[in-house]
Amino acid sequence: MVQSLRKAPLYLVGLLLLVFTGYPFVYMISTSLKDQSTFFEKPFAIFTSIKLGNYADVFQMGLTRYFLNSILVSVVAVVAVMLIAALASYPLSRMKFRLNRGLFLLFISGMMLPIHATLIPIFKLSQDMGLYDSLLALIGPYIAFSLPISIFILTQFMQEIPKSLEEAAKIDGCSHFGIFWRIMLPMLTPALMTVFIYNFIHLWNEFIFALVLVSSPENMTLPLGLQDFYGEFSVNVPGLMAALSLASLPMLVVYLFSQEKVVKGLTGGAVKG
Amino acid sequence: METAEVTRRSNTARVMAGTKKRNVRKAVTIGLFTAPALIVYLVYVVYPILSTLSYSFYSWDGTSDKTFIGFDNYIQLFNDTIFWTSLTNNVWVVLTSVFVQIPLGMIMALMLFAPIRGIRLFSSVYFLPFLMSTVAIGLLWVYMFDPINGIINQLVNVLGFENVAWLSDDNTAMIAILLVVVWQFSPFYMILFKAAMVGIAEELYESAQIDGANSWQKFFHITLPLLMPTIVSSSILAIVGSLKAFDIFYIMTGGGPNHATELMGTYMFKQAFINFNMGYASAIAFIMFLIALVVTVLIQVVDYNRKKKGAF
Structure with a gap:
C-alpha cells in the first residue's frame, strides 16, 4: 500500500503525458465520426456517435488521388535514393583518394541546409525544364535532399564491413562493381531499410517543395491536398478530421506493426546501432 | 651496360605507365560510382545556392528582366x-x-x-x-x-x-x-x-x-x-x-x-x-x-x- 502510494506521482506524470500526447488523436478520430450537427452540439463528447459518412465524402473529394500521388513520388524517389546513395557511399567508405573527405563533407553538409536557400532557383529550373506543376518536378529535389542523410547512414554502415571479404573477391577477379553488387549490397540490407523508412516518412510528409512546384489539384501530394481541403472544409470540421485521420492512418498502421523498425528508421541519423 | 640501362629505364617507364593506367582506372571507377549522386546534388543543391546568391543582387519579379542593384x-x-x-x-x-x-x-x-x-x-x-x-x-x-x-x-x-x-x-x-x-x-x-x-x-x-x-x-x-x-x-x-x-x-x-x-x-x-x-x-x-x-x-x-x- 505504502509502496503504491509512493508511486502515485509517477502514475500522475505518466498519465498527464499520455493525455498530452494522445488526446489530439482521440479528438481527431472521434470528431471524424460525428456529423456536423452532433459536432456543434457536443464538440467534446468522445465516441458517442459513430458515422462513417465523412469518410465517404473525403474519398469523393479526391483524397485517393492525393494518396496515389504521394505513394508514387515517395516510392520512386526513395528507391532512386537508395541506389544512388549506396553507389556513392561505396568509394566514399572503402576507397582511398584525395578528394574523398571533401566530397563526403560536401554531401553531408546538405543535412543542415535550409531548403529555402534553394527554393527560387529550383522553381525556375523546373519551369525551364517544363516540369513545373507535375509530379516529376518533385522527384529531383526529393532525391537531392534525401542524399545527405542516406550517404551518412550508408557510409557509416559500410565502414564496418570487414575488408577481408572484398579482398578475397578481388583475388577471384571480381571488379569493383561486382564487389558492390554481389557483396556490399546484400550486406547493406539493414542500413538500406533504415534509409528507406527515414526518407519515405519524410517525403510522405514533405510540404514546401510540393507547395512551390505543384499547383493543380490532380498533381497534389497528400500534405498539399490536405491544405487544399482545409480551404474547402473550413466549416465542416468533422469532414476535415476524417481527411486528417485517413492521411495519418498509413503511418500509424506501419508503426503498430513494426514499432522498432520505424523508431530506428526515424532516428536513423541520430541513433547508431 | 648500355643495354642494361635501357632495359631498366623502359622497365621503370612500364611500371610508371602501369601505375598511371591503374590510377586512371581507379579515378574512372570512383567517378562512375559517385557521378549519379554528384550530378543530382550539383543540380538541385549546389547550383541553386549559388543562384540564390546571384539573384540576391537583383531586383526581379521572377518573369521580366532582372535589374542589378548591388547590395x-x-x-x-x-x-x-x-x-x-x-x-x-x-x-x-x-x-x-x-x-x-x-x-x-x-x-x-x-x-x-x-x-x-x-x-x-x-x-x-x-x-x-x-x-x-x-x-x-x-x-x-x-x-x-x-x-x-x-x-x-x-x-x-x-x-x-x-x-x-x-x-x-x-x-x-x-x-x-x-x-x-x-x-x-x-x-x-x-x-x-x-x-x-x-x-x-x-x-x-x-x-x-x-x-x-x-x-x-x-x-x-x-x-x-x-x-x-x-x-x-x-x-x-x-x-x-x-x-x-x-x-x-x-x-x-x-x-x-x-x-x-x-x-x-x-x-x-x-x-x-x-x-x-x-x-x-x-x-x-x-x-x-x-x-x-x-x-x-x-x-x-x-x-x-x-x-x-x-x-x-
Missing part, C-alpha cells in the same frame, strides 16, 4: 523590422526546442523506465505525434485552439478564465504554435534519450544504491552526466532543425497576425511566391543559409574543443 536588397533587409521580428521568432523556436522539448523528451524517456504498469502503452502513445505529417498536425491544432469550439479554451474556462483567441491574438499566437512544436518533436528526443539510457550499466545504479543514494541523487550523479553527449547532439539537431522551421507556422497562421509568428522561412516564401519580390526573397534565403552555415561551423568547433578536452 540594395541586403541594405533594405537590415532596415526591415519584419525581418528582425522573424529572426527573433526563429530564435524563440531554437530556445523552445533546446529548453522545453529536450527536457520534456528526457522526462518522457525517464518515464519509460519508471517502475509502473502500462509502460508499453505509454511508450507507444508518447511516440505517436512524431509520426503525423506536419500539415495534418497544424490543421488539427488549429481546431484545438479554436476560440469557441476548441478544447484548449474549454480547459481555460474550467480553470476560470475567459476565452482566448489563441491564433489571432498577437500576444498568444507564438506561444500556441510553440506548444504544437513541442508536442510534435518531444517524442523524437524521447527516443534519443531512451537509446542512451538503455546503454547505462545497471551496476552503476546498484552500487549507488548500496552507498545509500536516493533516486534524485542517482539521477543527478549518474544518469544526467552520462546523458551529456546525447544532450549535446540533441541540442545540435534542435538548433539546426529550428532554423529550418516553416510548415507548422505556414499552416497555422501563415506568419500572422501582424507578423507575430513570422519566421525567416515564411517571410521569404511570401516575398518570393506571393509578392514576387524574387530578388529580395533570395537575399532572405541567402541570409538563412549563412546563419545555418555559421551555426553549424560554430557547433563543430565547440564540439571539437569539447572532445579534445575529453570533457565527456
Whole structure:
C-alpha cells in the first residue's frame, strides 16, 4: 500500500503525458465520426456517435488521388535514393583518394541546409525544364535532399564491413562493381531499410517543395491536398478530421506493426546501432 | 651496360605507365560510382545556392528582366523590422526546442523506465505525434485552439478564465504554435534519450544504491552526466532543425497576425511566391543559409574543443 502510494506521482506524470500526447488523436478520430450537427452540439463528447459518412465524402473529394500521388513520388524517389546513395557511399567508405573527405563533407553538409536557400532557383529550373506543376518536378529535389542523410547512414554502415571479404573477391577477379553488387549490397540490407523508412516518412510528409512546384489539384501530394481541403472544409470540421485521420492512418498502421523498425528508421541519423 | 640501362629505364617507364593506367582506372571507377549522386546534388543543391546568391543582387519579379542593384536588397533587409521580428521568432523556436522539448523528451524517456504498469502503452502513445505529417498536425491544432469550439479554451474556462483567441491574438499566437512544436518533436528526443539510457550499466545504479543514494541523487550523479553527449547532439539537431522551421507556422497562421509568428522561412516564401519580390526573397534565403552555415561551423568547433578536452 505504502509502496503504491509512493508511486502515485509517477502514475500522475505518466498519465498527464499520455493525455498530452494522445488526446489530439482521440479528438481527431472521434470528431471524424460525428456529423456536423452532433459536432456543434457536443464538440467534446468522445465516441458517442459513430458515422462513417465523412469518410465517404473525403474519398469523393479526391483524397485517393492525393494518396496515389504521394505513394508514387515517395516510392520512386526513395528507391532512386537508395541506389544512388549506396553507389556513392561505396568509394566514399572503402576507397582511398584525395578528394574523398571533401566530397563526403560536401554531401553531408546538405543535412543542415535550409531548403529555402534553394527554393527560387529550383522553381525556375523546373519551369525551364517544363516540369513545373507535375509530379516529376518533385522527384529531383526529393532525391537531392534525401542524399545527405542516406550517404551518412550508408557510409557509416559500410565502414564496418570487414575488408577481408572484398579482398578475397578481388583475388577471384571480381571488379569493383561486382564487389558492390554481389557483396556490399546484400550486406547493406539493414542500413538500406533504415534509409528507406527515414526518407519515405519524410517525403510522405514533405510540404514546401510540393507547395512551390505543384499547383493543380490532380498533381497534389497528400500534405498539399490536405491544405487544399482545409480551404474547402473550413466549416465542416468533422469532414476535415476524417481527411486528417485517413492521411495519418498509413503511418500509424506501419508503426503498430513494426514499432522498432520505424523508431530506428526515424532516428536513423541520430541513433547508431 | 648500355643495354642494361635501357632495359631498366623502359622497365621503370612500364611500371610508371602501369601505375598511371591503374590510377586512371581507379579515378574512372570512383567517378562512375559517385557521378549519379554528384550530378543530382550539383543540380538541385549546389547550383541553386549559388543562384540564390546571384539573384540576391537583383531586383526581379521572377518573369521580366532582372535589374542589378548591388547590395540594395541586403541594405533594405537590415532596415526591415519584419525581418528582425522573424529572426527573433526563429530564435524563440531554437530556445523552445533546446529548453522545453529536450527536457520534456528526457522526462518522457525517464518515464519509460519508471517502475509502473502500462509502460508499453505509454511508450507507444508518447511516440505517436512524431509520426503525423506536419500539415495534418497544424490543421488539427488549429481546431484545438479554436476560440469557441476548441478544447484548449474549454480547459481555460474550467480553470476560470475567459476565452482566448489563441491564433489571432498577437500576444498568444507564438506561444500556441510553440506548444504544437513541442508536442510534435518531444517524442523524437524521447527516443534519443531512451537509446542512451538503455546503454547505462545497471551496476552503476546498484552500487549507488548500496552507498545509500536516493533516486534524485542517482539521477543527478549518474544518469544526467552520462546523458551529456546525447544532450549535446540533441541540442545540435534542435538548433539546426529550428532554423529550418516553416510548415507548422505556414499552416497555422501563415506568419500572422501582424507578423507575430513570422519566421525567416515564411517571410521569404511570401516575398518570393506571393509578392514576387524574387530578388529580395533570395537575399532572405541567402541570409538563412549563412546563419545555418555559421551555426553549424560554430557547433563543430565547440564540439571539437569539447572532445579534445575529453570533457565527456
